[in-house]
Amino acid sequence: MADMTNPRPLDLVVLKTFVSVVETGGFTAAAEQLHLAQSTVSAHMNRLEGLLDRPLLQRGRRTASPTPAGERLLAHAREMLRQNTLAWQDVRNQRLDGVVRLGVPDDYVVYLPEVLAEFEARFPGVALEVRCGLSVDLVRDVKGGMLDLAVTTRQPRSPGGEVLWREPMVWAGSPGHDTHVRTPLPLAVSQEGVCIFRERALAALDAAGMSWRIAYTSASLSGLRSAVRAGLAITVLTPSMAGNELRILDSGSGLPELPGTEITLHRSPGRPSEAARQLALRLQERLGAL
Numbered sequence: 001m002a003d004m005t006n007p008r009p010l011d012l013v014v015l016k017t018f019v020s021v022v023e024t025g026g027f028t029a030a031a032e033q034l035h036l037a038q039s040t041v042s043a044h045m046n047r048l049e050g051l052l053d054r055p056l057l058q059r060g061r062r063t064a065s066p067t068p069a070g071e072r073l074l075a076h077a078r079e080m081l082r083q084n085t086l087a088w089q090d091v092r093n094q095r096l097d098g099v100v101r102l103g104v105p106d107d108y109v110v111y112l113p114e115v116l117a118e119f120e121a122r123f124p125g126v127a128l129e130v131r132c133g134l135s136v137d138l139v140r141d142v143k144g145g146m147l148d149l150a151v152t153t154r155q156p157r158s159p160g161g162e163v164l165w166r167e168p169m170v171w172a173g174s175p176g177h178d179t180h181v182r183t184p185l186p187l188a189v190s191q192e193g194v195c196i197f198r199e200r201a202l203a204a205l206d207a208a209g210m211s212w213r214i215a216y217t218s219a220s221l222s223g224l225r226s227a228v229r230a231g232l233a234i235t236v237l238t239p240s241m242a243g244n245e246l247r248i249l250d251s252g253s254g255l256p257e258l259p260g261t262e263i264t265l266h267r268s269p270g271r272p273s274e275a276a277r278q279l280a281l282r283l284q285e286r287l288g289a290l
Helices: 012-024 027-034 038-052 068-091 106-111 113-122 135-143 196-207 221-229 274-287
Strands: 098-104 126-132 149-153 162-168 170-173 185-189 212-217 235-237 247-249 260-267
Touching (some): 012 027, 012 038, 012 068, 098 106, 098 274, 106 149, 113 126, 135 149, 149 274, 162 274, 185 235, 196 260, 212 221, 221 235, 260 274
Antiparallel strands (some): 162 260
8 A cells, every 4th residue: 555644756647648548538549649559558557556556447348437536536637737737838938828718609519629628738827718609699709809719600691711621511300200201391490690501401492492381499509409309390400410319311301402511710800819829720720620
């Protein structure tokens, strides 16, 4: 048993491996993230558990999850790694401070956790504030200086911005219902005048001479997905938004083809702070590769 009156120092490299195993859900994914051999990751975990004389990860599960002791260590490990980064940046005069305000629609939150976590780990002195909202409102707020950056769907009434990636638009329904064969076609869409998905869906149906009705309206993706899952309506989204719970309706469904959509990055007018510039660079690198 470790001497509690004279605790041995914890190795930051090993702690980083532990955090990566927990966050990625396994040894293989952690090895890929850290560019280490899987045997090295296993050796790090064995060393850490041996040093603390207790198991830190649940064994025999499909994904690595921390034990109660592991949960307690995880909070300390993250803070120790954060302080290490701050110390390094302070001594080398590379510390970055300030606040960055980022706007993003609920629809695109799924793309951001990794890039935002990476940014906070790289610049722990920066306070990151994320606000979700409608694309039209976010573009207005970033132009008015209330946000530093905004990732939005390009809208006809809010042009501009730098294209980060393009995605097809698809029809989606419930795997357990044939809602798409009903007449008139029940739709789950956003409110009028705020979403390009709604406008393009209705335009495509009108051009195809298909009758439709608005069966469900919601400002959130989760609300639309719930209605579609229950078989109340079909909706329009991107394949990544459909996930595993919705069924993408292909050309064999009889529904008209939809155009693609562009996701753009908008910046506040004027000279950006260094923190905002660094976040924009990481959004370009990670989201531009989708």
